[in-house]
Amino acid sequence: MSTTDIYIARHGETKYNREGKMQGRGIDAPLNKTGRLQARAISDELKDKSIDHIFSSSLVRSMETAEIVAWTFRMKYHSYPELDEMNFGKFEGRASKDIEQELNEVHRTWQNGNTDYAIDGGGESPVMVLERVNSRMNNILNNHSGSTLLFVLHGRLIRIVLSHWLGYPLSDMHRIEHSNGALYHFLKNDNSLEMGYLHKTDHLEGIMDEEG
Template sequence: MHSIKDIYLIRHGETDYNRMGVVQGSGIDADLNALGQQQAQAFFQHYQDLPLDKIYTSALKRTHQSVNGFIEKGLPWEQHAGLNEISWGIREGRTPNNDDDQYYRNLVRTWREGQVDVPSEEGESPVDVLEKQKPVVELILSRPEERHILIAMHGRAMRVLLTHLFEKPLHDMDTFGHQNLCLYHLQYDYRTQKFNAIKANHTAHLHGLPDCM
């Protein structure tokens, strides 16, 4: 059995919702915008020669579009709803306004204070998201023959996942930064059953593109 698994974990490229500062959770299945497509292409051009064995994405099309270049190469691909973004509840997708902005600030502060089981209104909590992710993580790690994999997912969900992989408290999830089409290069050692970060929130492949959120 191979002892090391390389995991290339990315956040999806920019959507118009990102551009406008609109919260989009699992209930918003938005397309990448023009810049998001450029980010996806730039990432593909930079990493197209990676010896990838499998692509994993969420069930939302913005992650599919972010790795489309690799999918078109004919690489094996699985999508899992367990990798979807958190559901932000009844407010997601709405035009930004002061009431909603304050609601989200208060909610995130509640999570940072340790109450990570508090859900958004008619949505999910970080604990809910982690419970959906755990079976997908177990599945991925049960396949040591897949030595190099690419995972495309979402900002908040990525923060939740990284706390789990690095055995950090869930309320520390905001210590993991991200932006559109950023890369976390992780290695999993089957002997120690530990993850190591090679790159974190890495965006050198986007050099020359406009700044993104």
């Protein structure tokens, strides 16, 4: 029985994260200084893990994080648009505090079980995101069975994917914590998926909070 070692990292911080603005698939922002430090901290944390392959979304913040880690392992990373963050439609680029009531209504809709609901303006539903992400990730996992893999992903997407992996309904995805630079670990055997840890952040301690 082969075991696949799966690490998942949330990308480092961007200006949008710092300013509390919605940053989904429609916003392609680079890392700021803190984000680059977080990416290096991910590298340091994983440097002894013998990573075989690194995968990211096609968004700059994810690719920049993956590139910093890939440099440590002297390897290339592979990016896929199917791993991109959820599209938040009309909320993209807006400050969360300015749309708090509308956001709360969306979250209540999802928590009440309507995970087919998508935000107006070209947004995606949790079900839509899971379908596109799960297809690509299953393909990667099947093609690299027995390897040690790192996925550099996004906050809402991590909530969606890990809820599915842990057997939660998507209406409970808020149970999954996420923050910039956090790590998650799973072990996959032929017929089982075992959680190692969720939302590991101790490697980020001591990082100076820098803008720019």
